[in-house]
Amino acid sequence: MKNNEEYVAALENKIEKLEKQNHELNNIIFKAPIPMFVVDKTHTITHFNKALEALSGLSASDMIGTKNQWKAFYSSKRPVMADLIIDKSSDAKIIEHYGPKYNHSSKDKERFAATDFFQDLNKEGKWLFFTASPYTDDHGNIAGAVETLQDVTETKMAERKKKELYRIYRKILEFIPYPIIVYDEKGLVSYLNPSFSKTFGWSIEELKGKPVPFVPQALKAETHEMINKFETQKSLARYETQRLTREGKVLDVVLWAASHSRVKTGPTETFVILRDITEEKRLEANNKTIMRISAVLPEYPELEDLMNYISKEVKELLNTEGAVVLLYDEIKEELFFTGASYDDFDTEKRTKTIRFPVDSLLAGKIIKTGEYALVNDIEKLADNYPERDEKLGYKTKSLLEVPIKSEDRIIGVLCAINKKQNRFDYNDMELMTMIAGTVAISIENARFAEALKEAYRDVASMNRAKGKAINHLSHELRTPVAILNGSLQILKKKLESVKGIESSSTLDRIERTLNRIVDIQDEVADIMEDKTYSAQTMLLKMFEICQDELETLILENLNSDNLEQSITQLIDDKFGPRSINYRPIVFSEYFKELYDSLKPEFEFRPIDIEIFVDDNLPVLLLPEEILDKTIGGLVKNAIENTPDYGKIHIFIKTKDAGILFCIHDFGVGIEADARKRIFEGFFSTQETLLYSTKTPFSFNAGGKGADLLRMKIFSDRLGFTLKMESKRCRFLLEKNDATCPGDIKACRFCQTRTDCLNSGYSIFTLFFPCEKKIIKKSL
Numbered sequence: 001m002k003n004n005e006e007y008v009a010a011l012e013n014k015i016e017k018l019e020k021q022n023h024e025l026n027n028i029i030f031k032a033p034i035p036m037f038v039v040d041k042t043h044t045i046t047h048f049n050k051a052l053e054a055l056s057g058l059s060a061s062d063m064i065g066t067k068n069q070w071k072a073f074y075s076s077k078r079p080v081m082a083d084l085i086i087d088k089s090s091d092a093k094i095i096e097h098y099g100p101k102y103n104h105s106s107k108d109k110e111r112f113a114a115t116d117f118f119q120d121l122n123k124e125g126k127w128l129f130f131t132a133s134p135y136t137d138d139h140g141n142i143a144g145a146v147e148t149l150q151d152v153t154e155t156k157m158a159e160r161k162k163k164e165l166y167r168i169y170r171k172i173l174e175f176i177p178y179p180i181i182v183y184d185e186k187g188l189v190s191y192l193n194p195s196f197s198k199t200f201g202w203s204i205e206e207l208k209g210k211p212v213p214f215v216p217q218a219l220k221a222e223t224h225e226m227i228n229k230f231e232t233q234k235s236l237a238r239y240e241t242q243r244l245t246r247e248g249k250v251l252d253v254v255l256w257a258a259s260h261s262r263v264k265t266g267p268t269e270t271f272v273i274l275r276d277i278t279e280e281k282r283l284e285a286n287n288k289t290i291m292r293i294s295a296v297l298p299e300y301p302e303l304e305d306l307m308n309y310i311s312k313e314v315k316e317l318l319n320t321e322g323a324v325v326l327l328y329d330e331i332k333e334e335l336f337f338t339g340a341s342y343d344d345f346d347t348e349k350r351t352k353t354i355r356f357p358v359d360s361l362l363a364g365k366i367i368k369t370g371e372y373a374l375v376n377d378i379e380k381l382a383d384n385y386p387e388r389d390e391k392l393g394y395k396t397k398s399l400l401e402v403p404i405k406s407e408d409r410i411i412g413v414l415c416a417i418n419k420k421q422n423r424f425d426y427n428d429m430e431l432m433t434m435i436a437g438t439v440a441i442s443i444e445n446a447r448f449a450e451a452l453k454e455a456y457r458d459v460a461s462m463n464r465a466k467g468k469a470i471n472h473l474s475h476e477l478r479t480p481v482a483i484l485n486g487s488l489q490i491l492k493k494k495l496e497s498v499k500g501i502e503s504s505s506t507l508d509r510i511e512r513t514l515n516r517i518v519d520i521q522d523e524v525a526d527i528m529e530d531k532t533y534s535a536q537t538m539l540l541k542m543f544e545i546c547q548d549e550l551e552t553l554i555l556e557n558l559n560s561d562n563l564e565q566s567i568t569q570l571i572d573d574k575f576g577p578r579s580i581n582y583r584p585i586v587f588s589e590y591f592k593e594l595y596d597s598l599k600p601e602f603e604f605r606p607i608d609i610e611i612f613v614d615d616n617l618p619v620l621l622l623p624e625e626i627l628d629k630t631i632g633g634l635v636k637n638a639i640e641n642t643p644d645y646g647k648i649h650i651f652i653k654t655k656d657a658g659i660l661f662c663i664h665d666f667g668v669g670i671e672a673d674a675r676k677r678i679f680e681g682f683f684s685t686q687e688t689l690l691y692s693t694k695t696p697f698s699f700n701a702g703g704k705g706a707d708l709l710r711m712k713i714f715s716d717r718l719g720f721t722l723k724m725e726s727k728r729c730r731f732l733l734e735k736n737d738a739t740c741p742g743d744i745k746a747c748r749f750c751q752t753r754t755d756c757l758n759s760g761y762s763i764f765t766l767f768f769p770c771e772k773k774i775i776k777k778s779l
Contacts, residue, residue: 026047029047029049030047030049030050030060031049031050032049032051033051034051034148034149034150035049035051035052035054035055035056035148035149035150035151036049036051036052036146036147036148036149037049037052037063037069037072037082037146037147038082038144038145038146038147039067039069039082039083039086039144039145039147040143040144041086041142041143041144042067043067043069043083043086044065044066044067045063045064045065045066045067045068045069046064046144047064048060048063048064052072052149055072055121055126055149055151056071056072056073056121057122058071058072069082069083073118073120073121073128074118074120075120078097079097080132080147081094081098081112081114081130081132081147082132082145082146082147083145084097084112084132085112085132085133085134085142085145086134086142086144086145088142094112098114098116111131111132111133112131112132112133113129113130113131113132114129114130115127115128115129115130115152115156116128116130117156126151126153127151127152127153127155127156127157128149128150128151128152129149129150129152130147130148130149130150131147131148132145132146132147132148133145133146134146173191173193174193174194176193176195176273177195178195178273178274178275179192179193179195179196179198179199179200179273179274179275179276180192180193180195180196180271180272180273180274181196181212181271181272181274182269182270182271182272183269183270183272184267184269185267185268185269187211187270188209188210188211189204189207189208189209189210189211189212190208190209190269191204191208192204192207192208196274199245199251199274199276200212200214200243200244200245200246200251201245201246201247202214202246213244214243214244214245215243215244216242216243216244216250219241219242222241223241226239226241230257234258234259235257235258235259236255236256236257236258237256238254238255238256239254239255239256239257240252240253240254240277241253241254241255243274248422249422250421250422251276251278252276252277252278252281253274253275253276253277253278254274254275254277255272255273255274255275256272256273257270257271257272257273258270258271259271279427282427282431285317286430286431286434289313289317289431289435290434290435290438293310293313293435293438293439294438296309297438297439297442298442300442301445303338303443304338304339306339306439306442306443307325307327307338307339307340307443308339308340308341309339310325310339310414310435310439311323311324311325311339311340311341312341313435314341314414314416314432314435315341315342315416317431317435318400318416318419318424318428318431318432319419319420319421320416320417320418320419320420321342321343321344321417321418321420322340322341322342322343322344322347322348322394322416322417322418323340323341323414323415323416323417324337324339324340324341324351324415324417325337325338325339325340325404325412325413325414325415325443326338326361326363326412326413326415327411327412327443328358328367328410328411328412328413329355332355333357333358334355334356334357334358335355335356335357335358335361335363335364335367335412335413336354336355336356337351337352337354338352338412340352342394344394346393347392347393347394350392350393351392354391354392356387356388356391360385360387360388361385361387361388362375362385362399362401363401363413363415366401366402366403366410366413367403367410367412367413370403370405370410371403372400372401372402372403372429372432372433373399373400373401374400374424374425374426374428374429375398375399375400375424376398376423376424377398378396378397378398378399396417396418397418398417398418398419398423398424399415399416399417399418399424400415400416400419400424400428400429400432401413401414401415401416402414402429402432402433402436403436404436404439404440404443405436405437405440406440406441406443406444411440411443411444412443414432414435414436414439416428416432484514485511485514488507488510488511488514491507492507495507580623580625580626581623581624581625582621582622582623583621583622583623583624584619584620584621585619585620585621585622585624585627586617586619587617587618587619587620587652587659588613588617588652590624590627591613591631591652594628594631594632595611595635598632598635598636601696601697602636602639602697604697605639605644605697605698605699606644606645607639607642607644607645607646607647607648608645608646608647608648609647609648609650610647610648610649610650611650611652612649612650612651612652612653613652613653614652614653614654616654617652617653617654617659618654618657618658618659618770619770620659620768620770622718622720622768623718626714626718629710629711629714630711630714630715630722630766631661631766633707633708633710633711634661634663634711634764634766635650635663636696636697636707637707637708637764638663638664638665638667638762638764639665639697640696640697640698640699640700640701641665641667641668641669641699641700641762642665642666642667642668642699643667643668643699643740643741643742643743643744643747643756644699644742644743644744644745645743645744645745645753646665646666646667646744646756646757647665647666647757648663648664648665648666649662649663649664650662650663650664651663651664655767656769657769657770658767658768658769658770659767659768659770660765660766660767660768661765661766661767661768662763662764662765662766663763663764663765664761664762664763665761665762665763666756666757666760666761667729667760667761667762668728668729668732668740668760669726669727669728669729669760669761669762670726670728670762671728672728675724675726678708678724679708679709679711679712679722679724699740699742699743700740700742715766719769720766720767720768720769721765721766721767722764722765722766723764723765723767724762724763724764724765725762725763726760726761726762726763727760727761727762728760729756729759729760730759730760731747731749731750731759732760744756
């Protein structure tokens with residue numbers, strides 16, 4: 001009995017301990033910081049801890065004892081991971097519910113783990129990392145399963161942001177227009193952006209895990225030194241160098257490099273950014289070249305020197321074995337080399353001695369078509385132009401030819417031969433075209449200068465021959481004239497002794513003629529010997545001018561005592577000195593008197609003349625005679641160029657302590673060519689000299705062209721300023737055969753008077769400076 005009581009007491013004690021342990025276990029599970037729940041083999045919830053209450057929003061009291069574990073995570077009933085473990089579900093069954101997002105623990109094959117997004121948790125949903133494993137009874141059978149959960153939303157969002165940032169970063173790299181390479185810590189390619197592939201030709205598939213083979217052989221030592229320096233400094237700022245494309249083309253590039261580690265202890269990556277500056281350097285070099293060539297061209301006035309300079313420049317700029325300038329001989333239809341520059345001097349020397357028929361060279365085609373030729377495979381042209389290399393003794397491998405154009409014709413061809421590096425391309429053609437355009441004018445100038453020198457030599461030679469001929473004729477003329485003169489004197493004496501023959505007038509006329517021939521001979525001799533005329537010759541010329549007046553005076557005063565005085569007066573009038581008398585001119589009064597004196601002569605013209613005169617004009621000190629001719633000539637000129645019913649404005653005003661006289665006619669105006677030569681003298685703006693057949697002041701009467709020359713001479717001599725501006729009548733410009741009828745009412749173009757007044761004009765201005773000190777001193 002006692003033993004039975006002890007057994008019961010021990011059992012109760014054990015049960016109490018187990019209940020205590022179970023209570024402690026339940027307490028531990030309930031208060032555990034990690035959300036968890038336990039289900040038995042019947043899928044009934046036995047434990048649902050506080051952390052899971054906070055996560056799911058469900059209470060343990062509502063969940064324990066139920067099979068509603070799915071409610072904590074899903075909006076509709078479905079098995080959770082613990083349910084699948086209790087049922088010993090196959091992998092296929094688990095994948096059906098969780099997809100490939102789960103995995104077995106490497107240490108415990110019955111333990112499952114997965115990360116998934118539960119959209120029904122809270123409004124935004126949550127990412128949970130959850131694990132589930134079975135627990136067994138004393139016999140090793142599955143008694144239930146425990147599932148733990150961890151809220152990894154923040155971690156997952158951070159990871160997602162990181163992935164998004166990485167995606168954006170890669171996207172940015174793809175859109176950056178500059179080539180980018182990412183090297184791993186071993187110096188092998190881990191990434192290339194599309195710009196790199198576009199610029200250099202390699203794809204990421206070709207180079208990933210490999211070095212980039214784009215360093216030129218000549219730059220490998222320099223690049224190795226640069227890499228060593230980079231490894232020390234971990235960055236490289238703007239390093240200018242050259243790199244090769246996949247096809248072997250050399251590019252000028254600028255590169256930047258920097259190292260980067262994803263984490264402190266993680267692998268290091270090197271980012272290299274490159275920028276292709278080949279085009280920039282080419283344009284810069286082109287601009288400098290064109291400016292330099294333009295500045296140097298005037299130093300080569302000789303054609304051959306100019307052509308040699310151009311050839312040398314092209315050869316150096318394009319890095320070729322040779323360059324030549326071919327000019328076109330239009331008469332012989334041949335091409336010849338006026339300039340050449342070759343690495344091989346013998347070829348350069350031989351080239352300048354050869355001429356080619358225009359059709360035997362590719363350059364001949366360029367002369368005819370005006371198009372450039374870019375040939376990197378010369379074999380295609382060997383059959384068409386076999387003479388070139390045969391005559392030059394030179395192997396052409398590639399060439400670039402552009403036309404040299406002068407205005408609307410092609411005068412030659414600029415040619416570059418055998419490029420040493422890369423191939424001829426469009427950029428080379430563009431540079432050559434720019435050079436050809438720059439030198440074309442200089443080539444033409446040099447050719448014209450050469451032709452001019454040759455023409456000058458011919459003219460000089462002809463002048464020397466002409467001088468010899470004239471000199472010879474002058475000397476040859478002296479002898480027969482002397483004989484004729486002597487014979488005339490003998491004849492004259494013999495006829496004087498014969499009565500009844502009146503021959504004196506005839507003989508005198510013959511003698512005068514012979515004397516004129518003698519005078520001509522003397523003048524020719526003087527010219528050829530650079531002599532000046534003698535006083536006797538000058539007097540003779542003076543008397544020849546007065547010949548008619550002298551004969552008239554002699555006949556009129558043959559029996560008069562005043563014959564000598566009359567002849568003297570005539571010579572004084574014609575050749576005597578004339579004095580210029582300066583006097584003070586009150587311009588307003590002076591102009592009124594002059595205008596009133598002229599008015600009767602043009603009153604027959606229906607022209608509206610308006611005069612505007614300032615008050616208190618300064619006093620001028622000028623010769624009135626010259627002023628009359630100048631002012632009167634301008635008034636007359638304005639009236640004769642203004643049609644009937646036209647208008648003239650005359651302004652007289654003070655300007656800069658002087659007087660400005662301006663006469664503005666609204667007439668037909670002066671043509672552009674005539675305006676350039678209006679003051680040159682003996683130049684008429686009219687198509688014919690009509691002065692002799694028209695009344696002065698009539699429309700288009702005009703003079704012989706000397707009036708304006710005389711005014712210009714007066715202005716230069718007396719220190720006043722004469723200017724002119726004009727615009728030709730637009731109707732006369734539009735119709736080449738049109739003429740002004742001289743009457744606005746009769747004009748077929750003008751509908752109103754305003755049409756004529758707005759169509760053309762001429763403005764002549766005179767400025768008379770006025771210095772009071774000079775006037776007072778003179779007065």
